[in-house]
Amino acid sequence: MTSDSDRVNSLMSMLKRRGIIFPAFSIHGGIAGLYDYGPVGGRLLRKVQQQWREHWLSKGNIVEIDSPTITPESVLQASGHVSAFNDHASECNSCNAIFRSDHLVEEFHQNADSLSGPELDSILSENSISCPSCKNVDWANSRPMNLMFGTKIGATRGGRQAYMRPETAQGMFLTFPMIQRHFRNRLPYGAIQVGKGYRNEISPRQGMIRQREFNMAELEYFIDPNVDAHHDLSKWNGINFQLIPDPENGEQKNINMDISTALEQNIVRHPTVAMFMAETYDFLTNIGADPEKIRFRQHESDEMAHYASDCWDLEMHGSYGWVECVGIAHRGCYDLEAHENATNSNELRAWRDFDEPIEVDKEVVSAIGSIVGPAFRQRAGQVTQALAELENIPTSFPFELSLSDGSNVTIDDSMVKVVRVQETIRGEWFLPHVVEPAFGLDRIIWHLLDHGYEMTSKEGEEYLILHLSESVAPYEVVVLPLFEKDGMGQIGKELQTTLLQINGIGVYYDGTRSIGRRYARADEIGVPWAVTIDYESLEDGSVTVRRRDDQSQIRISTDDLIQHLQSGSLASVF
């Protein structure tokens, strides 16, 4: 057994023992890929979510929305998830290996992705494609692997097909009209959503890393592609980001540089992507991630979704190696356009004013409906359109007009009139581009736990400390009477009640067993501050505050304690 898996086992045991995270439904046998956050973990999750919200909402041009998790099929057809999540798999009858069917037939078909199961099967047999694993040609019929959880909306027969959302992002695209109105059409702006996503993984592995229901947090940031984005990245000067750029022709290698340098050298291709990479780095280090265990890996061009022009994964290092925890993608206008095409909605566009209004003063050929209609009947619409699109006004009649279906018609002067159009065009509607940072919160939480988990020893015995940042620690403070007698327990409970009135502070009281044992329990779930009531407290109201990370202690008055906690942290008293 490697030390990494020892560490994972030890951490997992602790997480179960202390009510942080454990496999769900375990008394019913358990279900792979589903986890409970327990009494302590629930607070951890909430605090990480809250830090994430505040990080983005404090930018001022970002709002929060919340959408349903049940999503009608048409939405996911438009977004591409129904087909993308409907890949087929073929199994080799002789060695039982399984492969993506479309990958097997790639050489024999332009667009293998779009083929049906029977089509894939016939290409496999017609071309005698052999198994990459055992070289035999003996394929079972391909099966669809839909990774979305299906459901029906409506309890009666004929309910509408729907799926549990595989990502929260569609919510931001579909509420774009509302978001745009909120911001009064002034790009750039963004919207966030924190919530559950669902993927029916074939075989979830690696604990919390691949779950079937998971906590996501996504930001969609809408920008005008014609406006050069300028972000002040100087704040991050001097911080070396670990980058693994797309190798293009060579091999991938690690480089370390400022984010602004990476942008200047066009390693990061878009300034807004660079800004979000840096902001994401800040978010993670603020909640206690180890900066040495964060790197950015650029998608290779064949790995990148076809609509994305630049895409970086943020990877965190832990007991499972480097794991993707955040994806930051420039998605172009792909998503809004997809929904526009699917619905014919005109609400998904933003307005841009031209620098100078365009004065139009031109002559156009306008069809006279009462003549063109009877003359061309069902083709009248095409004729009208072709006339409106004419660039050169015909100088003589009759003339030949080409229609969009390739045919020609003869137009005489009774059918049209030439009119002069004078107008001022002040701007135009366009599809905004979007930059999307998408966070897998459970993966991030796992790495916070992993980075913070210290296995040390005290007096020859194993001793566990969870070095969680104060900003996400499930409890900020534990109140400990040295003994539960002579009134110390009473004072402790009163102090707990008082401290709980402070906004955002979680406090618990622990009065059982020896003081050292209670410190150990608090260290294990990462409580940064332990406040102890002793005999001196009975006399002068002072208490001792113990710092988790180095076990040092100082004595302060309860008034000071309250004041410091109100201003956010006890760190300043040390």
Next chain:
RNA sequence: GCGGACGUGGUCUAGCGGUUAUGACUGUAGGUUCCCAACCUGCAAACCCGGAUUCGAGUUCCGGCGUCCGCACCA
């Protein structure tokens, strides 16, 4: 999905056809203790689920579920 290993109190584990199912840690009730899992005395707490073989199954067999590893799949 395939192949292999495994599944015993909250956690870690002993057990190899017949035991009152080991032990430790944790928890808890009390005692003791003036700040780091101390000590003493109690208490609570488990054989993943189903079927089969057997007089008798935690133990053997079959199936399911789950965990871990490899292959495959995947953000």
